[in-house]
Amino acid sequence: MALGRLVAGCIDMGHPRLRDFNCKHCFSRSKTQWEALTDAEIEIMSESAFCREYDPGEVLFNEGDQCKGVYCIRSGLVVVRKLGKDSKYVLLRRFGQMGTTLGYRPFLAGDCHRGTAEIIKPSIICHIDRATLTPLLNNNPNLGLLFLKQAAVDLGNAEYELLESMMSARARLAHAIILFKKRYGKLSSDGLLEIELPLSRDDLAAMAGVHPETVTKIFRSFLNEGVAELTSHTLKITSIDRFLAELDGEYI
Amino acid sequence: MALGRLVAGCIDMGHPRLRDFNCKHCFSRSKTQWEALTDAEIEIMSESAFCREYDPGEVLFNEGDQCKGVYCIRSGLVVVRKLGKDSKYVLLRRFGQMGTTLGYRPFLAGDCHRGTAEIIKPSIICHIDRATLTPLLNNNPNLGLLFLKQAAVDLGNAEYELLESMMSARARLAHAIILFKKRYGKLSSDGLLEIELPLSRDDLAAMAGVHPETVTKIFRSFLNEGVAELTSHTLKITSIDRFLAELDGEYI
DNA sequence: CGCCAGGTTGATTTCGCTCAAGCAATGTGG
DNA sequence: CCACATTGCTTGAGCGAAATCAACCTGGCG
Structure with missing residues (x-):
């Protein structure tokens, strides 16, 4: 750092x-x-x-x-x-x-x-x-x-x-992302939710309590599974339902 | 439960x-x-x-x-x-x-x-x-x-x-134990620190954010390494230095 | 052009969870 | 007083998620 x-x-x-x-x-x-x-x-x-x-x-x-x-x-x-x-x-x-x-x-x-x-x-x-x-x-x-x-x-x-903190890394990251929705989220031209993530990978990782490499890998899996796609520092959520499902960790 | x-x-x-x-x-x-x-x-x-x-x-x-x-x-x-x-x-x-x-x-x-x-x-x-x-x-x-x-x-x-919560399970458990020292700790006849742990395994596990089996296994490793030994619900710390070393997780 | 920070990717390892079995202490009913 | 159920704890084998390590892109900038 x-x-x-x-x-x-x-x-x-x-x-x-x-x-x-x-x-x-x-x-x-x-x-x-x-x-x-x-x-x-x-x-x-x-x-x-x-x-x-x-x-x-x-x-x-x-x-x-x-x-x-x-x-x-x-x-x-x-x-x-x-x-x-x-x-x-x-x-x-x-x-x-x-x-x-x-x-x-x-x-x-x-x-x-x-x-x-x-x-x-x-x-x-x-x-x-x-x-x-x-x-x-x-x-x-x-x-x-x-x-x-x-x-x-x-x-x-x-x-x-x-x-x-006792949920999976995916859930923690999803929760971290949601925190930016209120202030940095907007609807894109194709009607999908876009959230700007104004932090570096390292900060985002530190926020979710995971390692930076893991953040990348989770974003990649989001892309592969059609949940969300990331370009630069903006996340476009392609399936709100599936994304919200990520929030339900094993606790709570 | x-x-x-x-x-x-x-x-x-x-x-x-x-x-x-x-x-x-x-x-x-x-x-x-x-x-x-x-x-x-x-x-x-x-x-x-x-x-x-x-x-x-x-x-x-x-x-x-x-x-x-x-x-x-x-x-x-x-x-x-x-x-x-x-x-x-x-x-x-x-x-x-x-x-x-x-x-x-x-x-x-x-x-x-x-x-x-x-x-x-x-x-x-x-x-x-x-x-x-x-x-x-x-x-x-x-x-x-x-x-x-x-x-x-x-x-x-x-x-x-x-x-x-982002330290190792050992460190978390050690921290949990230390919380009982003030109220439930005393010196045993042989001059070693004894801490009563008034909770069940499950509660202790929930406190440290680990699974009950893991609590047992960590206590066992404490015993094997000569750090502390547990009898019923009382932990006798055999090496204070080594026990305190457990508290230093990878963070902080 | 070469450098470098920031990000990506894959291979490997490790920690702790999961599952399943076993054991000791305690209680209960015949 | 004994058979046996129950509860709490221990132990071991196997697995999986995420950390670690290391290499490799990539885009910005002097």
């Missing part, structure tokens, strides 16, 4: 801080925990949030970094990778949803970042530091409760992923 | 509700989210909490049940099993720590229970219903924040378990 290169390479990158920025526009477009904030509080947050554009390859934070606040993804795509031994790694999370808050777990648990966040697609991301967020949480109980609800949902997802 | 039998068998069991019960005693003995409560609030909770003793084999709630509140484990041991296809299952959780709160995830996410909770060791457990807990959460912001912190910690653990 060329993580070292990317980490080093990010130093000379970076866009200027976006100044004329109001979090209100962001929050109004999707339902998140931030809807608990009053207008005045949104104003405070907009003032102190550090927002800027990021290019693919830039690193938001590194594994082991002290967590100084949370990140709000306004647009784009970020992945968080956790390194293993001998250059293996796992994808802890995949973000893209605008309004998604990244890094709240280490923030709340008082933990270091457990993974390295790298920009995959050009993104606009705001950083809200501890000094801003802590008073908001203390003074607005609803914000805490909505964060709590979010945490409960995420915990449910994590629990579910744990069940997923 | 004989889950059906257990579920059916629990109907004629059950101890009387414990009346002279004050949650204060419970909370004072371990640090949990409940320490946010004022004395008055603890009084309210003690009044309305339904507490009683449970025998092994009794079922606290079933998979799919509506979640009507949370459970406080005062003492004992409970496991939560999630059924899979053809009578396989996974252990979602094991509880023993007194003061531990069980079922807060579905409570907060407005979800059904995802697993079936069965008593393993005689336990004393209190149920705090929605009508009691909701006002406490709404009126005491600190309670919400401490629950939030707990959720963040649990989320971290779930994340970690996800990493664990």
Whole structure:
């Protein structure tokens, strides 16, 4: 993995801080925990949030970094990778949803970042530091409760992923693909579902918890069996029924 | 799995509700989210909490049940099993720590229970219903924040378990065993570490995410390699160094 | 043109699942 | 008190999915 290169390479990158920025526009477009904030509080947050554009390859934070606040993804795509031994790694999370808050777990648990966040697609991301967020949480109980609800949902997802992890590699990969459907799926001209997979083979593999070669082989078998066909980074699903059948692993 | 039998068998069991019960005693003995409560609030909770003793084999709630509140484990041991296809299952959780709160995830996410909770060791457990807990959460912001912190910690653990799930079966089993050390571990007369494993082979297997036969085989290889030896439900670790080496899977 | 990262492919190996048999401890009814 | 069913655990043989290893494309770029 060329993580070292990317980490080093990010130093000379970076866009200027976006100044004329109001979090209100962001929050109004999707339902998140931030809807608990009053207008005045949104104003405070907009003032102190550090927002800027990021290019693919830039690193938001590194594994082991002290967590100084949370990140709000306004647009784009970020992945968080956790390194293993001998250059293996796992994808802890995949973000893209605008309004998604990244890094709240280490923030709340008082933990270091457990993974390295790298920009995959050009993104606009705001950083809200501890000094801003802590008073908001203390003074607005609803914000805490909505964060709590979010945490409960995420915990449910994590629990579910744990069940997923004992399904076959095919099923795991199919589940990983489905996660991209909402944001990167569209109907092609011939009426079939096409899903863009904006990740490299290695990242896709890390997401499904398999090895990159296996990803290729499973795609090949999808092609042979007439389930789906892959061109570059777009998967065209030729038989939705058969593809959905892949999702039913041996558990659940 | 004989889950059906257990579920059916629990109907004629059950101890009387414990009346002279004050949650204060419970909370004072371990640090949990409940320490946010004022004395008055603890009084309210003690009044309305339904507490009683449970025998092994009794079922606290079933998979799919509506979640009507949370459970406080005062003492004992409970496991939560999630059924899979053809009578396989996974252990979602094991509880023993007194003061531990069980079922807060579905409570907060407005979800059904995802697993079936069965008593393993005689336990004393209190149920705090929605009508009691909701006002406490709404009126005491600190309670919400401490629950939030707990959720963040649990989320971290779930994340970690996800990493664990891609380690070898040996490593996973070793990790599962280590979880019992704190509560069920002690030094034997010859100075070696002994850990009681209060679960059946099947539960231990479900906890490590392997098959029961594999658990036996791994224990056998531990014996052959002089790492640890098992008698009935107690594991004696003969070489701590070698055992700890098992924990280092290929990841992390 | 040659280099190189990213991806593909096939041969081989290994881990742990599957299946089936056997055994020890416990309980039950005659 | 014994025959025998049941439950929980152990053991071994065989198999299969996916990891590993290694070679080989391929397209982009200096």
